Structure formats: C-alpha cells, structure tokens
Amino acid sequence: MASASQPLSSSLEDYLEAIYRLLEQDDVARVKDIAARLGVRSASVTGALHALSDRGLVNYAPYDAITLTCTGASVAREMVRRHEALRDFFMKVLAVDPRKADDTACRVEHAVPPDIIDRFVAFMHFAAACPRVGFEWAERFAAYCRHGEDPGRCRECIQEALDSLPKDSNA
Structure with a gap:
C-alpha cells in the first residue's frame, strides 16, 4: 500500500481535484462523472481510484459513490x-x-x-x-x-x- 505522503503524479492530482470539484458541485462523484470531466475512459478512472485509495486519499468501492478521506480532502483543497x-x-x-x-x-x-x-x-x-x-x-x-x-x-x-x-x- 502506497503512503498518502508519497508525491502524487500530475495525473493522480488531476483525478483528486476532479473528485473534489464534483463533490463540491454535485455532492457526489461517480466513475462516469470523473471520466466525463477529465475526458478519459472509465477504465482509466478505475485505475486511478485504486491508486488513490491505496494512498488513503479516497474511499472507493466499485459501483459506489466516491468520497474523499480527510487527508484526501486536505490534499485536494491545496491543489x-x-x-x-x-x-x-x-x-x-x-x-x-x-x-x-x-x-x-x-x-x-x-x-x-x-x-x-x-x-x-x-x-x-x-x-x-x-x-x-x-x-x-x-x-x-x-x-x-x-x-x-x-x-x-x-x-x-x-x-x-x-x-x-x-x-x-x-x-
């Protein structure tokens, strides 16, 4: 499991920021919404969500709404x-x-x-x-x-x- 303190790639930062903005805007973030916002395929979003979840930045389960952990929200706010x-x-x-x-x-x-x-x-x-x-x-x-x-x-x-x-x- 990767640590939340490890630097995120630019791509993972973009995913985290997209989740934050979707939650701010709609109170919910789903794979399809993230994919649409970033112009990527759902499979790419799923891979990023696993990586962010492994770092303790998001709560993710397939077919469920995505939420930010406290740490994830803090990192996203800074971004x-x-x-x-x-x-x-x-x-x-x-x-x-x-x-x-x-x-x-x-x-x-x-x-x-x-x-x-x-x-x-x-x-x-x-x-x-x-x-x-x-x-x-x-x-x-x-x-x-x-x-x-x-x-x-x-x-x-x-x-x-x-x-x-x-x-x-x-x-």
Whole structure:
C-alpha cells in the first residue's frame, strides 16, 4: 500500500481535484462523472481510484459513490488553491484569457512549489490592497498586450509618483 505522503503524479492530482470539484458541485462523484470531466475512459478512472485509495486519499468501492478521506480532502483543497491562485494571477496580472488561464494553470500547478504559490497570492493581495498599485496597472498592461504599444500614460504615471514623494526640506 502506497503512503498518502508519497508525491502524487500530475495525473493522480488531476483525478483528486476532479473528485473534489464534483463533490463540491454535485455532492457526489461517480466513475462516469470523473471520466466525463477529465475526458478519459472509465477504465482509466478505475485505475486511478485504486491508486488513490491505496494512498488513503479516497474511499472507493466499485459501483459506489466516491468520497474523499480527510487527508484526501486536505490534499485536494491545496491543489485547488494552487490552481486558482495561478489561474487568477494569469487572468488578473498577466491579462490572459480566462479559458487559457485555466488550462495553463492546470498544467503548471503540478510543478510550482507551495511557497511560490504563496508569493503569487501575496502579490495579488498586495496589488489589490495597495492604493498606489491597485489593479489599474493590470488593466493598462492588458491594453498593452492587446494593442502591442505603449499605453501612453506611463510618463504621466511616473510624474505623479514622483510628485507624490515627500519633498526634502534640506535640498
């Protein structure tokens, strides 16, 4: 029997995340629902469920509803957090189309360590909360990406920032 502490493959992480989202959405996860969500065959789902069950992450019995163990739910929540943090960063900061941001987050989430994800999240909180930064710059960046040219307000913004600095009375 494999241990829950052993790293999961990207594929098994995807299965666990799919189960979590199905349970969140419909309160039930079945083999056919997981297969449909991931675009795989039922036999592939069954194999993954056995592997996840062996690791103590899911409760699985053929023809029965699939549930997450406490450990499985915790691991799945962390995976969803990583996915959503990356997706939101791609959309809000890099101005990536929502579908492409979601697809990319799904591929990248398996490789980015938790401390880096925490930095993505912290940056977005900072940008949203800081009155000097805000997400206005992200909107300008999105316009820059769409049009491929200087958004035109950079010099004004720099001057506003310089003007807002405290004046040194000794200068």
